[in-house]
């Protein structure tokens with residue numbers, strides 16, 4: 643796998659949806675290529691932020707809803 647191919651596979655790699663052979667090839671490449679390694683790290687961080695954000699939204703939604711209901715009732 644080379645630097646041009648990496649971006650095509652990064653998303654699948656992070657999501658763990660890559661075939662075993664492709665996963666191995668990508669892992670081997672990023673081990674010796676700092677540029678692509680960085681790319682994977684950034685993508686992974688980005689995904690984590692998205693997960694955290696959506697989790698926060700999910701937690702906050704019921705509280706906001708409760709407040710709104712309370713405002714309507716009282």
Ligand SMILES: [Zn+2]
Pocket residue numbers: 644645648671675677678679
């Ligand atoms: Zn590379």
